[in-house]
Structure formats: structure tokens, C-alpha cells
Amino acid sequence: MTEKLKIAPRDKAEILAQALPYIRKFHGKTMVIKYGGNAMTDPELQADFAEDVVLLKLVGINPVVVHGGGPQIESALKRLGKTGHFIQGMRVTDAETMGVVEWVLAGEVQQDIVGLINQAGGKAVGLTGRDGAFIRAQKLKMPDQKDPNLLHDVGQVGDILSIDPSVVKALQDDAFIPVVTPLGYGEQNESYNINADVVASKLASVLQAEKLMLLTNTPGVLDKEGNLLTNLSAREIDALFEDGTISGGMLPKISGALDAAKSGVNSVHIIDGRVPHAMLLEILTDTPYGTMIRSH
Numbered sequence: 001m002t003e004k005l006k007i008a009p010r011d012k013a014e015i016l017a018q019a020l021p022y023i024r025k026f027h028g029k030t031m032v033i034k035y036g037g038n039a040m041t042d043p044e045l046q047a048d049f050a051e052d053v054v055l056l057k058l059v060g061i062n063p064v065v066v067h068g069g070g071p072q073i074e075s076a077l078k079r080l081g082k083t084g085h086f087i088q089g090m091r092v093t094d095a096e097t098m099g100v101v102e103w104v105l106a107g108e109v110q111q112d113i114v115g116l117i118n119q120a121g122g123k124a125v126g127l128t129g130r131d132g133a134f135i136r137a138q139k140l141k142m143p144d145q146k147d148p149n150l151l152h153d154v155g156q157v158g159d160i161l162s163i164d165p166s167v168v169k170a171l172q173d174d175a176f177i178p179v180v181t182p183l184g185y186g187e188q189n190e191s192y193n194i195n196a197d198v199v200a201s202k203l204a205s206v207l208q209a210e211k212l213m214l215l216t217n218t219p220g221v222l223d224k225e226g227n228l229l230t231n232l233s234a235r236e237i238d239a240l241f242e243d244g245t246i247s248g249g250m251l252p253k254i255s256g257a258l259d260a261a262k263s264g265v266n267s268v269h270i271i272d273g274r275v276p277h278a279m280l281l282e283i284l285t286d287t288p289y290g291t292m293i294r295s296h
């Protein structure tokens with residue numbers, strides 16, 4: 001572990017005092033934090049992330065973590081001699097891949113995050129959408145981005161039918177920090193692999209969260225020249241889809257973010273999870289951080 005930045009006590013006190021208006025503003029509010037697999041590759045950043053989540057909880061904000069794990073699934077598949085294949089940001093999930101997805105996401109990634117939050121002094125509880133059948137899903141029929149009449153078969157990828165927020169709310173009210181794994185429960189007890197951005201966005205809408213923060217491995221949404229777009233409206237997003245500026249994993253992220261903004265989540269941000277304390281930077285300042293997604 002590298003040493004933490006040394007701050008003089010007087011500065012520390014000033015920094016804390018300046019955080020007060022934001023703590024007051026967000027007290028009692030729910031924040032859904034999507035922790036992307038690409039943002040969780042460094043152990044020190046993971047520990048910082050866990051500490052930030054606990055800090056939010058201790059100042060009276062209700063964090064709900066939804067985690068990804070795309071790169072972690074990718075390396076597990078590689079060890080088995082399989083290569084992952086994506087269509088429009090969705091992993092094509094055959095039966096064998098589904099087994100790997102469940103084992104990596106629920107068995108490894110979720111438990112790593114739960115452990116780190118507990119170690120930082122919080123009380124994290126891991127849940128998959130199968131627990132209490134709280135995320136009900138069916139097989140996704142995915143229209144082609146350019147030709148909506150063409151449907152892609154992406155295997156056991158789930159389309160969310162409903163999210164029952166009661167289990168998450170009960171945990172929140174009881175001082176626990178929910179850590180949600182993006183697996184869906186099907187009518188016949190089958191499991192579905194759901195993109196974590198999609199789960200985080202839908203959960204934020206259902207909970208009527210104050211904020212949705214999607215932590216990833218870019219400074220935010222970038223234009224064709226690589227410049228950060230700090231603020232995007234629905235119309236601007238349509239144009240970025242049209243001209244191909246957005247691709248791969250950014251497709252479900254932006255679509256989900258826009259859906260959440262349109263359905264009443266007050267502020268939606270795509271931010272760089274590789275920056276230490278990224279979510280505190282977003283919460284504790286008025287300066288826009290990363291890309292903010294607006295509903296109109």
C-alpha cells in the first residue's frame with residue numbers, strides 16, 4: 001500500500017466543514033453506485049472505493065452498490081480456453097458461459113466487494129437478482145442498433161421484467177449496504193446474465209434514487225477527438241449513437257443512464273473510477289465531474 005496523502009489537521013478540519021452543505025443536502029437520500037469491472041482492477045483503489053461507500057453510509061446517505069465484472073469474467077473464460085463475444089455491449093451467453101458468469105460475479109467479485117466494505121467498517125450484504133427473486137427477467141431479444149427488424153440472439157442474457165425494491169429498502173433501513181450482482185431470475189428458475197449498467201440504471205429508477213453514478217475506466221463520455229463531454233442531453237446522445245461515437249460497453253451505459261434520468265433520478269453521472277475517491281469528488285463539489293446525463 002502506498003502512503004495516504006498527508007493533510008495538516010487545520011486543512012482537514014476545513015475540508016470537513018466545507019463538506020457539510022453536501023452532507024446536509026444528501027442526508028437520507030439513496031445513491032446507486034455502479035462499480036464497473038474495469039474500475040476495480042487496482043487493489044488500492046478497491047479499498048478506497050469501499051472506504052468511500054462506508055463514509056457515505058456513516059454520514060446518513062444510503063449507498064446501493066451494483067457491481068460489474070466483465071474483465072474478470074473474460075479472464076475466467078480465457079483460463080477455460082473460451083473467448084468472450086459481445087454484440088452491442090452484451091456478452092453472448094451460452095450455457096457454459098452462464099456458469100462462469102454466475103461463479104465469477106456471485107462467487108468472487110461480489111464477495112470481494114462485500115469483504116472490503118466490511119473491512120472498512122461497513123455492513124455489506126451481497127444479493128443477486130435471484131435472492132427473493134427481486135430482479136425478474138426473461139430472455140432478451142435484442143434489436144439491431146441500425147436495423148430494428150433484425151433481432152440478435154445473445155443466449156442467456158436477461159431483459160429485466162421487474163425489480164422489487166423491498167429487499168434493498170429493508171437492508172438500507174437496517175444500516176446495511178446492499179451489494180447487488182446483476183443476475184436475473186427467470187420464471188422457470190433459470191438464471192440470466194444482465195449487463196450491470198442496465199441493472200444499476202433500472203434499480204436507481206425503481207428506488208427513485210437521488211443520484212446514479214456509473215464508475216468506469218474513462219474520464220466520461222468522449223467525443224471522436226477524445227475530448228470529455230461534460231454534459232449530454234437526450235438529443236445529443238441520439239446524435240452520438242447515430243455517428244458511431246459511442247460503441248461497445250458505452251452503449252448500455254448511456255442508454256441506461258438516459259432511461260434513469262428520464263424516469264426521475266435527479267442526477268446521473270458517468271465518472272472515472274480509476275481516480276481515487278471519484279464518487280466523493282462528484283458528490284462533494286458543485287463542479288461537474290465526468291459526464292452528466294440530462295433527460296431533455
Ligand SMILES: Nc1ncnc2c1ncn2[C@@H]1O[C@H](COP(=O)(O)OP(=O)(O)O)[C@@H](O)[C@H]1O
Nearest residue numbers: 036037038216217218221222245246247249250
Ligand atoms: N464515446 C466513448 N467514450 C468513452 N468510452 C467509450 C466510448 N465509446 C466506447 N467506449 C468504451 O466503453 C468502455 C466502458 O465500458 P465498459 O468496458 O463496459 O466498462 P465497465 O466495465 O466500466 O462497464 C470504455 O473503456 C471505452 O472503451
Ligand SMILES: CC(=O)N[C@@H](CCC(=O)OP(=O)(O)O)C(=O)O
Nearest residue numbers: 037068069070090091194195196
Ligand atoms: C449481458 C452482459 O454483457 N453482462 C455482463 C455482466 C457484467 C458486467 O456488466 O460487467 P461490467 O460492468 O464490468 O461491464 C458480462 O457478462 O460481462
